[in-house]
Amino acid sequence: MHNYEQKEAVRIGFYICHCGHNIASIVDVKAVAEYVKSLPGVVVSCEYKYMCSDPGQELIQKDIHEHSLNRIIVASCSPLLHEHTFRTAVEKGGLNPYYFQMVNIREDVSWVHTDAKAATEKSKDLARAAVQRVFHHKALETKHVKIHPDVLIVGGGIAGIHAALTLANSGKKVFLVERQPTIGGHMAMFDKTFPTLDCAACILTPKMSQVKNHPNITLWTYSEVTKVDGYVGNYKITIKRKPRYINEELCVGCMDCIEKCVYKEGKTPDEFNVGLSKRKPVYIPFPQATPQIVLIDPEACIEFKSGRCKKTCVEACDRKAIDFNQKEEMKEIEVGTIILATGYHTFDAKRVPFYGYGKYPNVYTSLEVERLVNASGPTGGELILRDGRHPKTVGIIHCVGSRDKNTNRWCSRTCCMYSLKLAHLLKEHTEAEVYNFYIDIRAAGKSYEEFYDKLLDENVHFIRGRVAEVSDWAVRSSEEGKLIIRAEDTMIGIVRRIPVDMVVLAVGMEPQSDSQDVRRLFNISCSTEGFFLERHPKLAPVDTFTDGIFIAGACQGPKDIPDSVAQAGAAAAQALTLIDTGEIELEPNTAFVVQDDCSGCRTCLTICPYNAISRDEAKQKAFINEALCKGCGTCVAACPSGAIKQNLFEDEMIFSEINGLLENTPVVCC
Amino acid sequence: MPEKPKVTFYWCASCGGCEESVVDLAENILDVVAAVDIVMWPVAMDFKKKDVEAMEDKSILVSMINGAIRTSEQEEMAKLMRRKSQLVIAYGSCAHLGGIPGLANQFQREEILQYIFEESPSTVNPQKTRPERKVMTNGNAVTLPNFFNVVRALDQVIDVDYYLPGCPPTPKLLKQALDALLSGNLPEKGTVLAPDIALCDECPKKDTKPSDLKFTEFKRPHLVQIDSATCLLAQGIVCMGPATRGGCEGVCISGNMPCTGCFGPTSRVKDQGAKILSALASQVEAKDEKGIDATLATIPDPVGTFYRYGLPISLLRRKNF
Numbered sequence A: 001m002h003n004y005e006q007k008e009a010v011r012i013g014f015y016i017c018h019c020g021h022n023i024a025s026i027v028d029v030k031a032v033a034e035y036v037k038s039l040p041g042v043v044v045s046c047e048y049k050y051m052c053s054d055p056g057q058e059l060i061q062k063d064i065h066e067h068s069l070n071r072i073i074v075a076s077c078s079p080l081l082h083e084h085t086f087r088t089a090v091e092k093g094g095l096n097p098y099y100f101q102m103v104n105i106r107e108d109v110s111w112v113h114t115d116a117k118a119a120t121e122k123s124k125d126l127a128r129a130a131v132q133r134v135f136h137h138k139a140l141e142t143k144h145v146k147i148h149p150d151v152l153i154v155g156g157g158i159a160g161i162h163a164a165l166t167l168a169n170s171g172k173k174v175f176l177v178e179r180q181p182t183i184g185g186h187m188a189m190f191d192k193t194f195p196t197l198d199c200a201a202c203i204l205t206p207k208m209s210q211v212k213n214h215p216n217i218t219l220w221t222y223s224e225v226t227k228v229d230g231y232v233g234n235y236k237i238t239i240k241r242k243p244r245y246i247n248e249e250l251c252v253g254c255m256d257c258i259e260k261c262v263y264k265e266g267k268t269p270d271e272f273n274v275g276l277s278k279r280k281p282v283y284i285p286f287p288q289a290t291p292q293i294v295l296i297d298p299e300a301c302i303e304f305k306s307g308r309c310k311k312t313c314v315e316a317c318d319r320k321a322i323d324f325n326q327k328e329e330m331k332e333i334e335v336g337t338i339i340l341a342t343g344y345h346t347f348d349a350k351r352v353p354f355y356g357y358g359k360y361p362n363v364y365t366s367l368e369v370e371r372l373v374n375a376s377g378p379t380g381g382e383l384i385l386r387d388g389r390h391p392k393t394v395g396i397i398h399c400v401g402s403r404d405k406n407t408n409r410w411c412s413r414t415c416c417m418y419s420l421k422l423a424h425l426l427k428e429h430t431e432a433e434v435y436n437f438y439i440d441i442r443a444a445g446k447s448y449e450e451f452y453d454k455l456l457d458e459n460v461h462f463i464r465g466r467v468a469e470v471s472d473w474a475v476r477s478s479e480e481g482k483l484i485i486r487a488e489d490t491m492i493g494i495v496r497r498i499p500v501d502m503v504v505l506a507v508g509m510e511p512q513s514d515s516q517d518v519r520r521l522f523n524i525s526c527s528t529e530g531f532f533l534e535r536h537p538k539l540a541p542v543d544t545f546t547d548g549i550f551i552a553g554a555c556q557g558p559k560d561i562p563d564s565v566a567q568a569g570a571a572a573a574q575a576l577t578l579i580d581t582g583e584i585e586l587e588p589n590t591a592f593v594v595q596d597d598c599s600g601c602r603t604c605l606t607i608c609p610y611n612a613i614s615r616d617e618a619k620q621k622a623f624i625n626e627a628l629c630k631g632c633g634t635c636v637a638a639c640p641s642g643a644i645k646q647n648l649f650e651d652e653m654i655f656s657e658i659n660g661l662l663e664n665t666p667v668v669c670c
Numbered sequence B: 001m002p003e004k005p006k007v008t009f010y011w012c013a014s015c016g017g018c019e020e021s022v023v024d025l026a027e028n029i030l031d032v033v034a035a036v037d038i039v040m041w042p043v044a045m046d047f048k049k050k051d052v053e054a055m056e057d058k059s060i061l062v063s064m065i066n067g068a069i070r071t072s073e074q075e076e077m078a079k080l081m082r083r084k085s086q087l088v089i090a091y092g093s094c095a096h097l098g099g100i101p102g103l104a105n106q107f108q109r110e111e112i113l114q115y116i117f118e119e120s121p122s123t124v125n126p127q128k129t130r131p132e133r134k135v136m137t138n139g140n141a142v143t144l145p146n147f148f149n150v151v152r153a154l155d156q157v158i159d160v161d162y163y164l165p166g167c168p169p170t171p172k173l174l175k176q177a178l179d180a181l182l183s184g185n186l187p188e189k190g191t192v193l194a195p196d197i198a199l200c201d202e203c204p205k206k207d208t209k210p211s212d213l214k215f216t217e218f219k220r221p222h223l224v225q226i227d228s229a230t231c232l233l234a235q236g237i238v239c240m241g242p243a244t245r246g247g248c249e250g251v252c253i254s255g256n257m258p259c260t261g262c263f264g265p266t267s268r269v270k271d272q273g274a275k276i277l278s279a280l281a282s283q284v285e286a287k288d289e290k291g292i293d294a295t296l297a298t299i300p301d302p303v304g305t306f307y308r309y310g311l312p313i314s315l316l317r318r319k320n321f
Ligand SMILES: Cc1cc2nc3c(=O)[nH]c(=O)nc-3n(C[C@H](O)[C@H](O)[C@H](O)COP(=O)(O)OP(=O)(O)OC[C@H]3O[C@@H](n4cnc5c(N)ncnc54)[C@H](O)[C@@H]3O)c2cc1C
Pocket: A154, A155, A156, A157, A158, A159, A160, A177, A178, A179, A180, A183, A184, A185, A186, A187, A190, A192, A193, A194, A195, A223, A224, A225, A341, A342, A343, A344, A345, A346, A366, A367, A370, A414, A418, A421, A507, A512, A518, A552, A553, A554, A555, A559, A560, A561, A562, A564
């Protein structure tokens, strides 16, 4: 049982705020103050123009001293806005800040009512509820937790790379975990980037090698986070390092083993080239892969499948780096903050079968074309179609899997721009005629509209209309052997048939297919589409609802490289702020299990959305980790024997508040 | 020899089981009889109302009143016992919580009378005769007490000092209560004389209760072969144990029957039914409305299941008499 530490008489100070005209124009603040004066326990009751102003706060402090007040109530705006202000004022007046209670008569009363009389009565009811509540308030201690200075970054695309370097350069230790054998993400696959057309590799690879060589960065590629325990400032992370079957300490990336592999030609579709080429069982994703370490794919390797390979690779490696017995390894680390930069996934073009992807060999996705035009791609940058021809006409279809209620409703934001980029690159590589089929051109970025203008000058054709179908059904001789794009040209109001040699589908950006698992692992939320949810769309775009976990890049929503980098910088700054503060205050509205009252019924154990509740097996009772508890109250409601209490929301407080609220309400009987 | 403390046992709307439980003290009853002077016990001894009326106020040490208050006569007697006694103990679930009779609060007085005197399958009453409150026989007026619209727990009618929970209370708890009374070693007024922790704490099946029950359906005890080694909730049978005060030593559970909640909630809980509901509902496997509805539909009588003893004192209670 809990004893009230404070047995002295309750002396309440009540202050009602005019908020200029915001409140006072509807609520008769004088009448409310007069009324509250008559309530038991109230010593001071007055009104003031702006309670949140310095004089307003000083008024409270002065009264605490002069009238020995030990409870303070302010009736004004939403606690979200000024609860902190007033708690601090009360604390400065020498009182524990949790003896304060706020009544919202602005958002809840004056802004939503027009009947002044009723609004005044409602304000009185709310004030009376607070007066009855504060009798049960207790002094509470604000807890502080230390922030571990190390940071975990998940995902080594451009966002993860940028965040890692920013933090590492400021002296923080960073663990960068990437699940592919190399960092770089999608950007590493591109030839050039819009709108400046600078070469992606030229700007990305230096950053990749900085990551590799930075003394403050521990880079773990081919690895995944499997477990997340703890709370802000004190996360315990378990990471699985998948076996590469190559000793990373020994391999220098000479690739002799690849050359000497018993396979003279690759047989396995090359993931990095989106299947446009084949790789050997021992491989490196691309020449500048970081780290420069090869790996063996056990699914493809003869030694793994039959144990009867000549193992020419082992012979070839004079550093003895190949180790067929390597096992997966688990690493445990402690960090204080986490940045998730897990990126996106491109829309599966097969979901719109009428565009013929997978059916007609010369229909490509944009990502495939990124590789085709890339000097280090499967064709060395020469644009050769799957049937060996060079295209003379190309059609680029925008919004594939975007802005479409049958697939994804959202605009993927980057595809207009990368389609323009690809149009330019295709023309540069082939001198083909290029048609862009678009709904709207979304070129809202710095120098983006100018890039679009430039493309118009390059004689790229733009047809405004959603494409109905891609087929090989020729009705005219000029269409023989071509792919025919049928679309309504909404500018001239006719349906057009454009025969082309190559179709490029500008596939949209989607959440990673495992985003829900990752979300659960890290205990954050996703928006309905499945992108990670930010704490506030405008004012906290890289924070999540879980303290100490930040998001950056395309995992939060479709965005291009400049925006991803900006977010990565912001996430790094947020992490730095926490780290440099050293510790954070925890709101004491946490729940706790009164040990003597707990029957060990286990009801609460699985329902906490923040995994704050565990069972002490020796005592057979439940236990709440207060640092993890967010004060959501779920367990308090669920505990069938009332063994869980929540600071600031104890039953006595809530029921006295309800009673106070309803006291003057006539009971209607059935 | 100093006068022995006076004790009464009285019954209101109850089944008589509580009276039995006093006899269940077995040989201990002899000690009780030796130590006290029973001055009123309608079920066992022939004292009349006027005998009690004749006593001085507060001359009785303790009155143990079982049963809920359904009629004006019960109310009158409860008030009389209160006046004459230093202490009143609400004895058993009906006095404590309203009990099984309290389930009648789902219906209006008129609905009840109509059913009993006209519609029930065993009623043959073509004239629709109803009992009269007052009848003259041989020049004497015979009166019946008033049948209230609402069933009340004892403390909704008179001031109560202690509660002895259970349907009926166990001999062990009665013995402890009597010892405390006679030794004057009494807890704070208003205390329920049983442990203030839920039944799971002392349940012999406790170790087998899983953390995540994942209910897909609720089963009724008479329709399944109950595994005596396993927690009943784990077998899909509604057990009120997690929301019910312990102290019964799990008599029902040991007999392979689920706890039905007769000890009422712990002191910290205002509404036992709401509490078990929120506990069980949070463990229903289905997460969509249809699936949830289908699971909950397997409980045919939710009020009778979750508020079997406590409807009159619950937040759902009815106020008009
Ligand atoms: C065809 C195409 C062309 C584009 N061209 C341009 C352009 O020219 N200019 C431009 O500005 N933008 C362009 N974009 C957009 C650009 O790709 C994105 O803005 C950018 O890649 C986002 O970076 P990111 O780091 O957030 O995500 P990504 O590049 O997707 O990187 C995410 C990384 O996280 C890793 N990862 C994912 N999940 C996990 C996990 N659970 N554990 C560990 N690691 C994980 C992934 O393997 C990946 O390496 C283009 C997009 C497309 C589809």
